[in-house]
Amino acid sequence: MENRPLLYTVNSACMLGLSLVLVGAFYFQYGLGETPCPLCLLQRMGMLGVLVGLALNTAFGFRREHAAVIIGAALVGGSFSVRQILLHIAPVEGEPTGYGSAVLGMHLYTWAAIVFLTTIAGTAVFLCLIRDEPAGAVRRPTLFDRGALLFATFLCLSNALATFLECGAGACCENGPCP
Amino acid sequence: MAFLFLSYLATFACVIRGRRSAALAGLALSTALSVAMFFHHTTSGLELNF
Numbered sequence: 001m002e003n004r005p006l007l008y009t010v011n012s013a014c015m016l017g018l019s020l021v022l023v024g025a026f027y028f029q030y031g032l033g034e035t036p037c038p039l040c041l042l043q044r045m046g047m048l049g050v051l052v053g054l055a056l057n058t059a060f061g062f063r064r065e066h067a068a069v070i071i072g073a074a075l076v077g078g079s080f081s082v083r084q085i086l087l088h089i090a091p092v093e094g095e096p097t098g099y100g101s102a103v104l105g106m107h108l109y110t111w112a113a114i115v116f117l118t119t120i121a122g123t124a125v126f127l128c129l130i131r132d133e134p135a136g137a138v139r140r141p142t143l144f145d146r147g148a149l150l151f152a153t154f155l156c157l158s159n160a161l162a163t164f165l166e167c168g169a170g171a172c173c174e175n176g177p178c179p
Numbered sequence: 180m181a182f183l184f185l186s187y188l189a190t191f192a193c194v195i196r197g198r199r200s201a202a203l204a205g206l207a208l209s210t211a212l213s214v215a216m217f218f219h220h221t222t223s224g225l226e227l228n229f
Contacts, residue, residue, distance in 0.1 A: 038220050041180050045213045048187045052206050055194045069206060076210055080217060138197060153191040160184035171219065172180050 003062050003130055008139075011062075012148040014122065015054040018047055019148070021115060022155045028108065029162065034100045038172045039084045043112045044159055046077015050119050051152045058145045061133030062126075070123050078116035084109040183212050 025044060028034045036044075053070030056063070088098045088107070098107040106114075133139075141149065167177045190205035 038180065038216075042213055042217055045183060045187060045209070048184070049206060049210055049213075052187065052190050052194065052202065055191065056199065056202060059194050059197065060199050065203070069203070073206070073210065076214060083217075083221070149191075149195065153188070153195065156184060156188045156191055160181050160188055163184055164181035167180055169181060171216065 003133070005142075007062070007126070007129060008058070008142070008145060011054055011057045011126075012142075012145045015051055015058070015148040015152055018051055018054070018115070018119075019152050019155050022047060022159070025108070026158070026162070028100065032101065035166065037099060039080055040100075040108065041159075041163060041172060042080045043077050043084075043109065046073055046080060046116065047112075048152075048156055048159070049073025049076065050116075051156075055149050055152060058141050058149050059139060061137045061139045062130040063132050064127070067123050067127050067130075071120055074116040074119040074123070078113055078120075081109050081113035081116060085113060180216060183209065183216060186212060 022044060025036070025040070029036055050070050050073045053066050053073060056066040056069060060066070084099070100108055103111060139145075163172065166172060170177055186205065186209040190202050190209055193199075193202035193205055
């Protein structure tokens with residue numbers, strides 16, 4: 001049984017939705033002037049890993065290995081989020097709570113953890129619905145699929161440039177390159 | 180950390196060019212480097228309380 005085209009559209013819609021989360025991160029960085037911390041950047045990388053897994057589905061068809069890639073990237077990114085949540089779980093009296101602004105009462109790293117958990121849950125649902133495409137299969141993506149893939153690639157390039165402008169080629173600390 | 184994003188970008192390029200094995204290898208490398216950077220930041224002794 002072949003996979004329904006609707007499933008591929010949903011896959012691309014997920015790719016677009018996750019890309020918009022990264023666009024939101026850029027809004028906080030450049031719109032609100034909140035410099036991303038190293039853990040924030042690592043969480044963005046986790047999301048890019050998930051996007052690569054979704055892109056593999058787009059380019060080569062659904063495979064269990066791609067689902068494993070998505071779950072693995074979400075677990076890595078989720079670990080970074082949980083680390084940051086734990087760093088701020090017990091606020092010091094008189095000091096601002098958390099790092100950066102809150103959205104609907106939760107900081108961005110908490111939202112990131114929710115995104116990664118949702119990704120894992122969504123992948124579990126997808127695994128129940130998809131059939132493995134034959135080995136060596138190459139899909140012909142639709143215009144929407146290609147658009148979502150190119151947008152995710154563009155965001156990856158944008159993140160590389162933004163990080164280079166913030167920290168140069170080396171490691172990042174709170175407000176730029178590490179001393 | 181910009182080079183880490185570049186490694187993800189190279190992975191995307193492999194996907195677009197239809198090189199699945201290279202993309203999987205690139206993602207594995209990128210993820211490993213991200214985890215290494217995470218441990219560098221958490222163990223480097225810098226005051227990285229964020």
